[in-house]
Every structure is written in C-alpha cells, then in structure tokens.
Amino acid sequence: MSGLLALLDDVAAIVKLSAAQLDDIAAQATKAGTKAAGVVIDDAAVTPKYVTGLPAARELPIVWKIARASFFNKLVILLPAALVLDAFLPQLLTPLLMIGGAYLCFEGAEKVWHLIVPHKDDGPQQAETLDAAHLEEQRVKGAIKTDFILSAEIMTISLSQIDIDALWVQASALAVVAIGITALVYGAVALLVKADDFGLHLGAEGRLASTRALGRGIVRGMPKVMVVIATIGTVAMLWVGGSIIVHGLHDLGWHLPYDRIKHAAEVLGGESGFVRWAVTAGLDGLIGLALGLALIPIVTRLIVPVTGWLFPEKA
Template sequence: MSGLLALLDDVAAIAKVASASIDDIASQALKAGSKAAGAVIDDAAVTPKYVHGFQAARELPIVWKIARASMFNKIVILLPIAMLLSTFAPWLIPYFLLLGGLYLCFEGAEKVYHWLVPHDDLSVIDPETTPLDATHLEEQRVKGAIKTDFILSAEIMTIILANIDAGSEWWFEAMVLGFAGLLITAAVYGAVALIVKADDVGLAMATNGRLGATRAAGRAIVKGMPGFMKALTIVGTAAMIWVGGNIVVHAVGEIVWHAPYDLIHDIAVGAAAMVPAAAGFVEWLVTAVLDGIVGLILGFILIPLVGLVPSKDKSAH
C-alpha cells in the first residue's frame, strides 16, 4: 500500500511539473508572439484580398487552404530550420531579424508610397476581365497567398525565437515556437474568416432580421466594412513600419552599432520624465514613433534599391 501511495505521489509531482511547464510554454508563447504584432496584423490585413471576386461559397474554403498551408509552413518547414539555427548558429539570428525588419520597413513604406503616388496595380487579377476559369484563378490566388504567408511566417517565427528567454532548453524553445505558431495562425485566419464573411452576415441580418434593431445592425455592418478594411490596412501598415524599425534598431545594436538604440531610449525616457503620471505610456509611444520614423526612412531608401515600384511609363500601359 505504501508503495502505491509513493507511486501516486510521484505521478502527482510529475503532473505538477508538466502543468508548470505547459504554463511556462503558454506564457512564453504569448510574450514572444506579441513581439511579432506588426507581421501578424499585416498578415490579417493582406489575406482578405485573395478571396475578393469569388462566390461567397468559395471564400471560407480558400481561407482554409491558406491557413492549412500556413500551419504546414510554420510547423513542418520553419520550426526545424529555426531550431537548427538556434542550436548551431545562434549568432545568425540577429542577421535574420535584420533582414526581416528591413522587409517589414520596405513593405510598409511601399504601401505609403502607393497611397502618395497612386498607380495601377498590375499584379491584381480581375476575375471579370481575365480569361481564366474560376478553378485556375483560385489556384493562382491561393499560391500567391501562400507565398506571401511563407515570408511573413518566417519573420514571425524568427521574431518569436529571438524573444524566448535565453538559456531555455531546445525542447522548450521548440514547444514555444510550435504553440505560438499555431496560436497566431488560428488567430489570424479566424479573424480573416470573420472579416470576409462579415458583409454576408450583415446582409442576411439586414434582409431577414425580425427586429428593426437587427436589420439596422446588419445595414451598419454592410456599410461599415469598407471603412473597417481601410482602417485595418492603415493599422497594419503603421504596425509594419513601427515593428520593422524597432527590429532593425535592436538587430543593428546587437550586431555592430548600439548608438541608435541608446539615442531612441534616452529620448523616450526623457519624454516620459516630463509626464510622470503616464510615464510608461509616453516612453512606449515615443519609442514607437521614433522606431516608426527610422522604419519609414529605411523603407523609402529600399524602394528604389529593390526596384519593385513601377515607373509612371509602366503604369500608363
């Protein structure tokens, strides 16, 4: 009997340790995943355009195809690469972060450039004017979305890896990466599914609602979705530029030059000291604004270097 009680005590102790480990993994995943906010918001803002122009019945299946590929990208491809990088070449992580941060700066600045200098987007396929069957068009859209998701997923996983507590065991890092990757994928594509179906739900409420309040709410949803999508795009772009600048400043500080980080930190701390009642918020806000300015400048510098902005002559054709 005493042996059984001892065994039960051991099982309880193991369960307690396992429970604590799960809590640690979840908290680390949430903490590290929050650092990837810019890429996550951009992912949610970009994806809905890939279902534009299709029948309502095909919207959720398309979102599911992209979400399934996103999970495969993160767990099967990127997670092992991240673990190999962390184990055998951790010194490379700041360089990958630097590349990811510069990419975010470029993407955000390019969107700002397109707003300032509007031109035709030749990459967008119009299903009504392009002589492609619906199945072929869907395949092209899904492939394009998966390619974009892979780039954003690589950034997200690298950012998460860099923000896991130093000295963690490899299995712990793998669990945090996997949990955070799945959590972010579910959050992003769950939000995308809600976004792409919101106008259909609003239309159904406006048409079939029994109560006047229900019909009014449905009309408000239908009318409000275009503005919501614009706001989401603006927030996503701002987050890309801010997070991109922040990543670049930190990565450059780790690699070779700490002065930009120190300057931004000193300015933010000085501004926070002037408003003691909201010191934490002011320090965060000033840091975000300065990081955003750095990100926007870098992004505009990268636009002509990358050569992806069409000239006026090309846009005219």
C-alpha cells in the same frame, strides 16, 4: 508503505515540475506572440484581398486552403528550421531577423508611398482575363507565398524572444505560437470576408427594423473597417520592422540608434510606461519608414529586374 509514500512523493514532484514547465511554455509563447503582433496584424490585413472578385461560395474554402498551408509552413518547415539554426548557427538569427525586418519596412513604406503617389492596380484587369478557377489558383499561390514570408518572420521573432534553452520548451512554445497565431489570423480573416454577406442577410431577412438597420450598417461600414485594419497593419509593420533593425544593430555592436531612442523615451515619457512605449514605437516606426523608402528603388529597380532575369518563368 514507506515505498508507496516515496512513489507518491515522486509523482507529486513530477506533476509539479510538469506544471511549472507548462507555465514556462505558456509564458514564453505569450511573450513571443506579443512581440510578433505587428506581423500578425499585417497578415490579417493582407489576406482578405486574395478573395476579392471571387464567388462568395469560394471565400471560406480559399481561406481554409491558405490557412492549411500556413499551418504546414509554420509547424513542418519553419519551426524545425528555426530550432536547427538556433542550435548550430545562432549567429545567423540576428542577421536573418534583420532581413525580415527590412522586408517589413519595405512593405510598409511601399504602402505609404502608394498613398502619396497613386499607382495603377492591375488586379481587376487580371480578373477579367482569367476564369474563376485559374484566378483562384493564382490567388491562393500568391497568398501562400506571402504567408510563408510573414510566417518566417513570426517564427524568427518568436524564437528570439524565448529565453529558455530547453529544446522541448522552445519547440512547444513555438508550436503554441504557430497554432494560436494561425487560428487567430485566419479566423479573423474568415469573419472579415463573410461580414458583408452576414450584413446583407440581416438587412434583407431581419425580423426587426433595428436588425435590418444593423445589417445595412455592417455592409456600409465594412469598407471603412478594412481601411482601418490595413492602416493599423501598415503602422505595425513599420514599428515592428524598425524595432527589429534597431535591436539588431544594438546586438551587432552599433548602439547609437538604440541608445538615442531609449534616452528620448525616458526624457519624453517620464514615469509613464505607456508614453515611453509610444515614443519608442513612434521612433522605431520612423526609422522603419525611412529604411523602407530607401529600399523601394533598390527593390524595384535592381532586385526585381535581376530576379526576373534569373527566373523568367516566375516573372
């Protein structure tokens, strides 16, 4: 009997330990996923453009193709790569994270710059010169490339926020983040791209006048919704990118930007946690915008031409 009781005690201890570790995974995944929110919002805001101009029947299959590639990128390629780097070359994580942050700043600042200085969009002309199949293939490839970059940033940001050294906890938390974020992003994208069709259906087939009016309202409102989402995505990119740069510089030994922002948040925010956060996010975003604007001529006049010269087949 005493042996059975001891065995039951061991089982209870294992169950308690497992529950605690599951709590750790959930807590770490939540913390990591929250920090990557800016990239997530941008991912959801960017993806719908890849189905614009294609047959409505192909919208959801295209979203699924991109989502499936995103799952593969995060779980099969990026998750193991992030863990290997963290285990053997942890000193590279901060510089890599800052490179990703600089990319976010560039992307966000480029969108702001295009609002200030409108540029010609080649998308419709391209759609006219390619048949639907080739256009779909090209769009999917472009979306997967963009998703890979954003996914790398999501996984790197997430790993940087996990403060438990156990490898299996890190891997499990990253997997939870990867699956949860991908499902959230592409579920939201699927709803966004089909909202017009749903509105048209309600407007035409609704039994009640209020239902038909709702459908027409959805159709009229979706362009504004997409503008709002794109705006939030741009602001989030600048905020997250600037925050990554500021914290990276702090970790590498240059504390001035971090300390000045922290001091400003304490002075202006007082006892309000929300105001302190808003001041910090706003100043991080301004730094991200300044860095991104500085990067635009470097990328467009140096990096893009050099890349086109080195890889002409990709141009």
